[in-house]
Amino acid sequence: MDLLENEAELVEKLCKRIKIKKERVKTRVLDVGCGTGKLGIYISEKIECDVRGIDPVEKNIEKVRKNSPQGKVKFEVQSAEKMNFTNKTFDVVVSLKALHEMANPEETLRESKRVLKAYGKIFIIDWVGGLAQTKSHAHAPKYFTREGLEKVLSEIGFTDIGIELNKGGELMLVEAVK
Numbered sequence: 201m202d203l204l205e206n207e208a209e210l211v212e213k214l215c216k217r218i219k220i221k222k223e224r225v226k227t228r229v230l231d232v233g234c235g236t237g238k239l240g241i242y243i244s245e246k247i248e249c250d251v252r253g254i255d256p257v258e259k260n261i262e263k264v265r266k267n268s269p270q271g272k273v274k275f276e277v278q279s280a281e282k283m284n285f286t287n288k289t290f291d292v293v294v295s296l297k298a299l300h301e302m303a304n305p306e307e308t309l310r311e312s313k314r315v316l317k318a319y320g321k322i323f324i325i326d327w328v329g330g331l332a333q334t335k336s337h338a339h340a341p342k343y344f345t346r347e348g349l350e351k352v353l354s355e356i357g358f359t360d361i362g363i364e365l366n367k368g369g370e371l372m373l374v375e376a377v378k
């Protein structure tokens with residue numbers, strides 16, 4: 201599945217920063233708000249890892265299963281705000297253009313921290329709030345500003361928070377450590 205021009209640059213950076221384990225156990229990656237699976241499938245094709253994706257919309261998951269026919273990536277109907285995974289399951293949590301669609305994004309970030317292993321990483325790509333480029337979008341009021349997302353992540357207990365923008369400046373890649 202093709203990445204859009206505005207997201208490709210940040211997705212490439214994200215892929216390069218996922219640490220691949222040398223042991224037999226693969227790096228475990230969770231894509232929250234996977235929609236039709238674009239990011240999870242892309243990551244699984246680029247790097248050697250074990251990818252899961254979750255989305256609460258059943259028809260997205262049905263479609264994504266068709267997009268990933270070999271079942272290489274496993275997708276499940278689940279809400280990111282209340283996941284079924286046990287604590288410390290994943291090495292990496294990723295999300296593409298989904299955080300702003302969640303009813304309670306803070307809870308999603310807390311849950312992400314819970315399911316991450318110690319020193320696991322979260323990578324979020326989403327629209328930047330409060331900009332001329334994004335203010336006409338339908339979901340614009342729900343976009344985090346850079347500072348707002350940094351504050352929430354830090355309050356939840358994430359550390360080493362880094363934020364960078366794509367060339368157009370309308371999308372951010374946020375990275376943090378549990």
Ligand SMILES: C[S@@+](CC[C@H](N)C(=O)[O-])C[C@H]1O[C@@H](n2cnc3c(N)ncnc32)[C@H](O)[C@@H]1O
Nearest residue numbers: 233234235238255257279280296297298301302
């Ligand atoms: C704009 S789409 C992005 C989908 C996909 N990441 C992509 O880039 O193609 C946002 C997604 O967030 C999902 N979403 C909304 N609330 C959610 C929640 N509580 N937990 C997980 N996903 C959620 C929606 O169902 C939708 O698929």
